[in-house]
Amino acid sequence: MSQVGCVVTHWIVGNEQDKGIPNTQSKNRIRNHMRRYSAFAIVREGARYHTGWERAWKSPAPKKRYDAIIVGAGGHGLATAYYLGKNHGIKNVAILEKGWLGGGNTGRNTTIIRSNYLQDPSAAIYDKARSLYETMSQDLNYNVMFSPRGVMMLAQTEHEIRGYERTAHANALQGVATEFISPQRVKELVPIINIHGPRYPVLGALWQPRGGTARHDAVAWGYARACSDMGMDIIQQCEVTGVRRDGDKVIGVDTTKGAIDCDKLGVVVAGHSGVLADMAGFRLPIESVALQALVSEPIKPCMDVVVMANTVHGYMSQSDKGEMVIGGGADGYNNYTQRGSFHHIEETVRALVETFPMISRLKMLRQWGGIVDMTGDRSPIISKTPVENMFINCGWGTGGFKAIPGSGYAMAELMAKGVSPLADEFTMWRFGEGKFIDESVAAGVAH
Amino acid sequence: MLLLECPYCGAKCEETELSPGGEAHIKRYGPGSSDEDFEAYLFMRENPKGVHFERWRHVYGCGKWFHAARCTQSLEVFGTYAAQTFEPPQEIKDKISGKRPGWSWRDFS
Ligand SMILES: Cc1cc2nc3c(=O)[nH]c(=O)nc-3n(C[C@H](O)[C@H](O)[C@H](O)COP(=O)(O)OP(=O)(O)OC[C@H]3O[C@@H](n4cnc5c(N)ncnc54)[C@H](O)[C@@H]3O)c2cc1C
Ligand SMILES: [Zn+2]
Numbered sequence: 054m055s056q057v058g059c060v061v062t063h064w065i066v067g068n069e070q071d072k073g074i075p076n077t078q079s080k081n082r083i084r085n086h087m088r089r090y091s092a093f094a095i096v097r098e099g100a101r102y103h104t105g106w107e108r109a110w111k112s113p114a115p116k117k118r119y120d121a122i123i124v125g126a127g128g129h130g131l132a133t134a135y136y137l138g139k140n141h142g143i144k145n146v147a148i149l150e151k152g153w154l155g156g157g158n159t160g161r162n163t164t165i166i167r168s169n170y171l172q173d174p175s176a177a178i179y180d181k182a183r184s185l186y187e188t189m190s191q192d193l194n195y196n197v198m199f200s201p202r203g204v205m206m207l208a209q210t211e212h213e214i215r216g217y218e219r220t221a222h223a224n225a226l227q228g229v230a231t232e233f234i235s236p237q238r239v240k241e242l243v244p245i246i247n248i249h250g251p252r253y254p255v256l257g258a259l260w261q262p263r264g265g266t267a268r269h270d271a272v273a274w275g276y277a278r279a280c281s282d283m284g285m286d287i288i289q290q291c292e293v294t295g296v297r298r299d300g301d302k303v304i305g306v307d308t309t310k311g312a313i314d315c316d317k318l319g320v321v322v323a324g325h326s327g328v329l330a331d332m333a334g335f336r337l338p339i340e341s342v343a344l345q346a347l348v349s350e351p352i353k354p355c356m357d358v359v360v361m362a363n364t365v366h367g368y369m370s371q372s373d374k375g376e377m378v379i380g381g382g383a384d385g386y387n388n389y390t391q392r393g394s395f396h397h398i399e400e401t402v403r404a405l406v407e408t409f410p411m412i413s414r415l416k417m418l419r420q421w422g423g424i425v426d427m428t429g430d431r432s433p434i435i436s437k438t439p440v441e442n443m444f445i446n447c448g449w450g451t452g453g454f455k456a457i458p459g460s461g462y463a464m465a466e467l468m469a470k471g472v473s474p475l476a477d478e479f480t481m482w483r484f485g486e487g488k489f490i491d492e493s494v495a496a497g498v499a500h
Numbered sequence: 501m502l503l504l505e506c507p508y509c510g511a512k513c514e515e516t517e518l519s520p521g522g523e524a525h526i527k528r529y530g531p532g533s534s535d536e537d538f539e540a541y542l543f544m545r546e547n548p549k550g551v552h553f554e555r556w557r558h559v560y561g562c563g564k565w566f567h568a569a570r571c572t573q574s575l576e577v578f579g580t581y582a583a584q585t586f587e588p589p590q591e592i593k594d595k596i597s598g599k600r601p602g603w604s605w606r607d608f609s
Contacts, residue, residue: 327547338543340522341572385520386502387572389549394501396516429543485539 087282089194109274110281115288118314119147121468122306123321124293124329126150128159128269129446129453130321131276131287132461133468138283140462141469146285147315148277149308151292155273158323159454161391161423163346163380165359165368166455167204167264169231171220172490174478175432176227181475182459186267189458195275197267198373202358204264205239207408209253209364217259231261245355245411252407253365266359266370272457296333302441303333318443319468324389324424326447335439337447338484339426343393344383344451347402347420349412351375365404369412377412379405383425383451393422425450430483432490435464435476444468445481502570507580509562521555524567525587525606549573551596551603553588556580569596 088094088107098105121137123130126148137143148154166186168179185192186199208214217233224231236248236255248255277287288310295307296318305314320329324341351374361368366382381401384393398420406413428434428448433456435446446464449456459475466473478490502515511517522545529541546552552572557565567585569578569592578599579592587608596603603609 325549327545328549331548336540336544337547338545340545340547386554386570387547387552388575389573390575394515396501484543485535 087278090196109278110287112289113286115147115149115286115291115308115310115313118305119286120145120315121317121319122146122313122315123148123319124306125157125320125322125325126154126273126277126287126289127157127321127323128155128272128276128457129323129449129460129464130319131155131273131280132457133319133321133446133464134280134285134461135276135283136461136465137469138280138285141465143465143469144283144285146280147313148280148285148287149291149293149306149313150287150289151309153289154277154287155270158423158425158449159273159457160270161346161421162269162454163368163370163378164266164269164454165204165264165361165370165452166199166201166267167261167359168229168455169204169206169220169224169259169261169264170492171223172432172492173223173227174490175492176224176229178459178463178475178479179456180227180229180459181462182456183263185458185462186455187263189267189272189275193275193279195271195278197271197275199265199267201263201265202370203242203260203262204359204361205234205242205258205260207239207255207360207362207364208233208257208259209255209362211256213364214256217257220259229261230263231259234258234260242358243356243360245409246360247408247410250407253362253404255408264359267454269454272454276461293329293332296329296440296443298333298440301439303443316442317468319446319464320438320443321446321464323426323447323449323453326426326445330438330445333438333440333443337434337445337481339428339434339448340387341389341424341426342384342386343388343390343422344380344425345393345397345420345422346378346380347398348372348376348378348418349415350418352377352415355411360408362404362408365408367401367405367408369405369409376418377415383427389424391422391424427451428484430489431492433460433479434481435460435467435473435479436481437467437471438481502575502577504556504568504577505580506558506561506564507566507582508564509558511558511561513558513561517558517560519557519559521557521565524553524555546606548605551578551600551605553605553608555583571600 123134168183189197221233239258292309293306297305303318330337356371359370426447427450434448463473463475467476529537565583568580578596
């Protein structure tokens with residue numbers, strides 16, 4: 054009986070939300086806690102023709118005031134909100150998103166997860182993130198399809214061999230499990246690869262066996278569901294158009310759904326960081342450019358690791374659907390159009406065809422772009438700002454999907470306590486101080 | 501795909517013929533300048549969603565550096581002009597004003 058009641062409640066609420074009619078009475082009847090996903094739930098729903106699945110998150114109207122507002126419902130913004138609630142008990146939180154959640158770079162990336170960076174602060178935050186990915190599906194009760202299938206970065210020049218051997222030694226000291234492997238081992242792991250060149254022979258590779266991929270949308274959706282379950286408001290189609298200040302202090306934001314007050318403001322908008330900084334009256338050492346990716350038509354399983362080839366600027370993995378997922382270099386000029394230049398696709402594919410001759414006959418199925426936020430040292434910014442109580446998390450550029458849980462963990466701590474050991478080195482003032490976290494080698498290709 | 505006209509040789513270049521050179525009209529601060537000015541010169545960048553000024557080089561052509569005025573939101577090109585200037589020429593500014601009334605970029609408007 055109670056199950057039937059629940060179905061009816063859900064139907065009413067769902068219908069009213071579709072029509073955009075706010076109805077406080079029925080809102081109160083939304084279950085306060087989400088139902089867990091489980092094998093049992095699948096059987097239960099199967100037995101009643103899947104009529105009982107609930108919405109994964111609510112779509113409330115904004116309140117007048119929140120303890121904290123996060124701008125940007127990408128992975129990093131949602132993870133920040135999640136850890137504000139989970140680790141710091143701050144649950145009166147709104148996450149404002151101008152489009153739909155996960156519709157930015159979080160839903161546009163090629164999902165490579167690895168932590169084989171060179172510098173200690175990077176290894177710390179990326180490996181924290183990678184280890185959180187290991188249990189994310191269980192922690193969020195949402196299958197994010199984390200697949201630690203192994204990531205390999207090919208060395209195709211002598212210079213790269215030296216670079217990756219150095220990284221492998223650095224990783225050993227940092228406690229990140231990587232090794233430099235021989236061309237023969239590469240061939241064993243990736244039978245479809247051509248290691249003999251002629252232009253770029255494979256001379257070895259930096260191999261991280263616990264690197265891999267995850268389902269990008271699911272990461273955003275899983276966090277959104279958990280945030281909504283904690284009582285947080287995820288407000289989509291709500292663009293922040295101004296940052297309101299009282300002197301040097303932030304007091305709220307203007308949005309397309311009206312003004313909203315807050316004690317603390319976290320800006321996590323990737324390619325739009327410059328636009329938000331401009332609203333608040335400061336500049337960032339960041340430029341926004343388009344980065345593209347593409348997938349081939351689906352084929353039978355042929356490669357069960359991720360391969361990155363930095364010298365030729367391309368990387369590839371195979372999705373569960375069978376598509377070869379391919380990414381390459383970023384454009385060289387500022388751009389907000391989420392649409393990159395054709396010749397980058399051509400360059401990327403041309404290079405990969407040399408290394409993987411069998412892909413030469415494949416057709417391209419889809420191609421898309423995202424706007425990535427590039428810093429001078431290719432490392433992110435997780436920082437206080439010149440405006441009091443306003444924090445910024447950006448600069449993840451071409452490689453921030455892998456960092457989502459670690460970044461959210463650090464950003465939440467910074468917002469809640471004012472300091473975070475993981476974020477310490479990543480301030481926006483490190484450039485002026487000359488304290489770069491130079492990852493232009495480790496992040497040599499866009500991923 | 502961007503098409504820019506080289507103001508020197510007049511070639512209408514497709515972007516693979518060009519090399520992007522970043523933000524235009526950056527004032528170079530050196531010894532004796534304040535820390536803030538030096539930091540801003542080296543690292544801080546305009547990153548507008550809209551009107552933007554850039555340097556480009558006609559690398560597979562006449563080889564010369566020039567300037568371009570562009571919209572980063574629509575990829576519309578407002579015009580290109582010579583490198584030997586500290587600010588965009590009036591005619592370029594007027595052209596932008598016609599299309600984007602009320603625009604501003606750093607001290608220019
Ligand atoms: C093609 C491509 C391939 C990539 N491949 C990889 C990879 O293999 N591995 C990896 O680790 N990383 C990769 N990345 C990088 C990764 O996608 C990003 O670093 C990461 O997703 C950034 O997440 P985010 O939450 O910071 O930003 P986003 O997901 O972009 O979220 C920011 C959100 O802010 C919203 N927003 C912006 N302005 C406003 C406003 N004024 N008001 C309200 N909301 C606003 C946007 O709509 C957006 O949803 C890739 C990126 C691209 C584009
Ligand atoms: Zn020329």
